[in-house]
Amino acid sequence: MERFVTIRPENERISNYISYYYFHDSDDSDFERTFVFYPHFKHGFTVYREEDTFRTLFTMNYDRQLSVELKGEFHKIGIAFNPLGINHFISGSLTGLYDSQTFQFSHWNPDIFPELEKVYDSQDLHHKRDLLDALFEKRLRPNPDLKVVQQAVKLIFDSFGTIQVDELASEIGGSRKTLLRHFKKHLCCSIEEYKKVVKFRTSIRAASNSGLKNLTEVSLYSLYYDQSDFTNRFKELTGQSPGTFFASISQMGEEDIFWKFED
Known part of the structure; x- marks a missing residue:
């Protein structure tokens, strides 16, 4: 069965920089679905739980449609950053922090893995949100x-x-x-x-x-x-x-x- 739900940050400071979180998963081993997403001014940080580790991706898409193929069971967390939102959680610029071809983004890895594990293990949507709020508040830094x-x-x-x-x-x-x-x-x-x-x-x-x-x-x-x-x-x-x-x-x-x- 496929599930998809969105929720906004509760933390007022974090809501200035993060628009919403979403949780998307399926427990069907035969699941197959392909979707296309389109240009956006919001940036996406995506986490896939894979066995005993996590795959973290970052997407900036200003100019084209991109296709994603999902197969089998998957467990995905998405974080949608407001314009310039992610820049308040990193040092310096985005340039060089991710691979524009593969979208691999490991800037916070593996430091965030224990916190992500708690998010995935929680069964309550609001608790998941609160854990993500805390994860990002911990990494919030001023950037004049x-x-x-x-x-x-x-x-x-x-x-x-x-x-x-x-x-x-x-x-x-x-x-x-x-x-x-x-x-x-x-x-x-x-x-x-x-x-x-x-x-x-x-x-x-x-x-x-x-x-x-x-x-x-x-x-x-x-x-x-x-x-x-x-x-x-x-x-x-x-x-x-x-x-x-x-x-x-x-x-x-x-x-x-x-x-x-x-x-």
Whole structure:
């Protein structure tokens, strides 16, 4: 039987940086399922329990659809970090901490393994959440170097991804070069890439939560230039038209997890 559930952090400090946790597992040895997930401004830390150890992965996905195949029994914990959230739990930048091809991420290993064991052993969802809150609070550290890019990210969200780079630099009071460097260091992407994914996810949120009646309203709400721009940007990020994309995705749990399951 497959199970999937989401829950938000209870700890107020941690909720500033982590959007939600999810728990996904199956006890069916014959289980087989493949799903596709799409670009997001949130970063994912994923833990698989495998016999007597853990496999830890980290995903930053700004520009493409990625496919995951699940077979047999599996036990998975997902942590969705808010923008720049994970940067408050590491020293320095993300660059070099994970493998962009395999997504292997061992920055906290094996130090966190005993704590993860307790999370997996607990049968109570709220207790699992509290254990994860404690795990991350223990590793929370101030990072004043994030101030510039935090200001830029807020302005990008406030504008639904439409603000120009020169305007960003002017609003923050810094140079364009410094701003671009900070984005590469802390978010591992360009500002233009980040703007595209913010606008894309704004569209998904608008279509799923705002009660807009059709895709034309979604494109207008999300501030795409016109319907052609809306369609082209979706094809660029998903390989599909907006209509095909929205018809194919399923929401998992109660958060902004939208996957497409393949036959």
